[in-house]
Each structure stands twice: as C-alpha cells, then as structure tokens.
Amino acid sequence: MMDESVNPAIPTTAGALLAEEWTINPLATLPSFLEMFMMDEASRSARKSLQAGMTLLQQKLAEQAASTATTTGTSTTTQNDSNGSAEGGLPLSSSSSFSLSYVKSWLQKSSSEFAGTIAKWLERFGPEISCLVLFLLERHCLRSQACATISESLYGGRQAKLDRSTDNNNTQRRKLLPLSDKDRTRLALLVALGPYLRHRMLGWFHKLKSSSQATSARRTLLLKLQKTFVWVYPLLHVWLSSLDLFYQWRYLLGHSVFFHPTSHLLGLVVRRVTQEDNNNTQKSATSTSSGKGSSSSSSYSPTRAQQQSGATKPMQASSNTQTTPMRQAAVWALSSALVLSWMSHFRSEYRRQRQGLIMEQQQQQQQSSSSQLHNYQDIQTDLSLPAAPTSGIKHSMPSHLCPLCQQPRVHPTASSSGFVFCYKCLLQHVQQTGQCPVTGRTCQEAQLLRLYEPNHSTTIQ
Structure with missing residues (x-):
C-alpha cells in the first residue's frame, strides 16, 4: 500500500532534457518520460507493422489471383481439347477424369476470384480494415485484466481515471479511479481513429495537390473546397504536431500528468502496475476458477459434498493451478509459432526481392558497361588521325633560291612569315611596302x- 500523504496524481520524477538513469524513479506512481516515449514508439511501430502486413497480404493475393487466372486459362484449353477428343470416340472411363479436372478448374477459378476480390477490398479499404483491427485489439486489451493498451501493457503501464474532487475543507484532491467500460471503449476508439484520420488526410492532401495542378482554372464549389483543404492541411498538421510536442514537454518537466491530448480529453492517466494490482488479478483468477468448480460440483448431493469437502477442495485448487499454466503455455506456443512462421515468410520474401533487385542492378551495370565500351570503340574509330593539311602557298621554285631575285640566296634572312630571302632584296621590299613579299603580312x-645555313653545294651533296 502507498503512503496516503503522497498524491498519486502528481508526478515525482525529476524532469530533464536528457532521460538519464537517475531521472527514472521506480517508486513513482506515474511512468517517466522515457517509459512513456517508449510506449508511444511501440504503438507507432505496431501500426506500421500492421499496415505493412496488410500491404503485403494485398500484394500476395493479387499475385495469387493473377497466377491462378493464367493456370485456369491453360487448363480450360486442355479441357476443351479433351472434350473434343471424347466426342471423337474415347471410352467412357475418361469422363470421370474430365469431371475431376473440371471441378479442379472451377475451384481454382473461384479461389482466384475470391483472392482478387479480397485484394481489391484491401487496396481500397486497407486503412479502414487496419483501423477496425486495431480498435478490436485495443478494446480487448483494455477490457482485459491489463486495463491498458497493447504498448502500455508491454511496459508495465495501466490506465486510470483522474478524479478531481473536493473534500470537506473545499480543497481540491485528485485521485486515480478504475476505468469504466465507456472510457475503455472511447480510448480504444481514439487510439485507432487518430492515426487513421491522419493517414487519410495525408493521402487526400497529396491527391488533391496533384489534381489541383493538373485541373483547369474553373471556379466551382468543389474546387474551392479542395484548394481550401490543400491550404489548411499543412497548418493543421503543424498544429497537431506542436500540440503533441507541447504535452510531451510539459510531462517531461513535471507540469502535467497527461502525455497525449487524447488522454487529457478523456481525463485518463497512465500509471505503473503495483503489487496490489497483481494481487487483485490473482484473486479474480482464483474466484473465477472457484466459481467454475462450485458450479460443476453442484450436481452432487449435499451430504456427499460435505463428506468429501476436505479432499475435493485441494484437488480442485491443484487442477486449476495446473490447467491455467497449461492453457497459457499452449496459447503462447501457438502464438510464437505463428509469429515465427510470419517472420520466416517475410524474411524469405525480403531475401527473394533483394536478390532480384541485385540481379537487375547487375544486369543494368553490365548493359551500361557494354554500351560504354561500344561507344568508346566507336569514338576511337571516329578519332583517327586526320591527314596533314596542305600548305596554302605553292612552292614553284627550289628552296635555295630567293623568291624575289630568283637567284641563290646571299646572306639569307627570314621575314615575319618564315620565308627566307636575300638580305638586300628583303630589306628593300620591306622598306618600300612594309609587308612580307610572299604572304602580304605586316613585316x-x-x-x-x-640566318646562317650551309652552302648550296653542300646541301645538294
């Protein structure tokens, strides 16, 4: 039992920006910020896992429907061929095999149609089905002895009603009361409906935003409402996120006992499970088991029941203590086997998809490398060395003669264009014209x- 001087509705954990080990007080009634954050993350991960499972189920059903449709198409063609051959004069013993194949094809066709229908329903109403499944699970967990959501029960949390009442001295006292059935149903509804509405609103926002860009400029009431929603939704999303952050910040600093706005709306608080809760759970379990034992023993006579009361009571208690753990062990074994089978299936599917993706990437790389090599070879063939350009000036005389006097050069001198003349001839021409005699460039x-070159006779030899 807790001390009456301690108010269970006031958090005693020290608020800090970093949730270190010393900030968690195990003797406090309310969980710490770190525990509440872990519960919130667990519920978010569970919703994502449920959504991924629904998507995977829809894909598998669609693939099964498509594969079954192709197989039924081939089987119908073979049946038509067999029917024609039977009409051609086969014995009557083939009619039984034909009927069996017809029944088999009909079953395959009906199963493919059923799988296709379920896949279409999951594709269209997947979020609604996920919301309904989550509501049923949370409602069952809240109505059970745990009296908490699935994520809260995993971390030792329990829901309680915050009662604000006044005593005789007109002083407000807050205490925690057990939840009613209405509160449990409302909490399960809000826990399942809140993420669903956010998911749907986000989908509508993306859809309307893309459609508003593609539509014309017609001004109708529906288009105005759509544009208003596209404009309002980002503000609404920021406001809701800020509201959640504000409540979590106040809970971290110890200024509030509510971690979510929904809890504040319903007046519900998450508290830790105490030893008294465990004792009450054990008492309720023993009372239900004793009620079953008394109802089963009511068929016997009173005198016989009184005679054998000393022997039957311990036997009933021992049988109840044995059957309850056995049932729990069987349930846990079945659930663990189911979970392990799902995990192995998801892992194999993930590996198969990953291997296919790796193979596609390798094929694309090989194709790109081969195309690059082919292009490189083409470029190499295109980039062959061109022929040497021909000179624009035709040499009509031997190279040892002066182009001006057409005699062997005396004191060879080169102009700015590179042509060699006699010094006297070139100097006179440059002084007169200021240009090269051959090219006409300024010189x-x-x-x-x-220049100094060997004699003409030596060059000829």
Missing part, C-alpha cells in the same frame, strides 16, 4: 632575322 625591319 617591320626590326622583325627580320638573319
């Missing part, structure tokens, strides 16, 4: 270059 007297 000054200072640009003339005297």
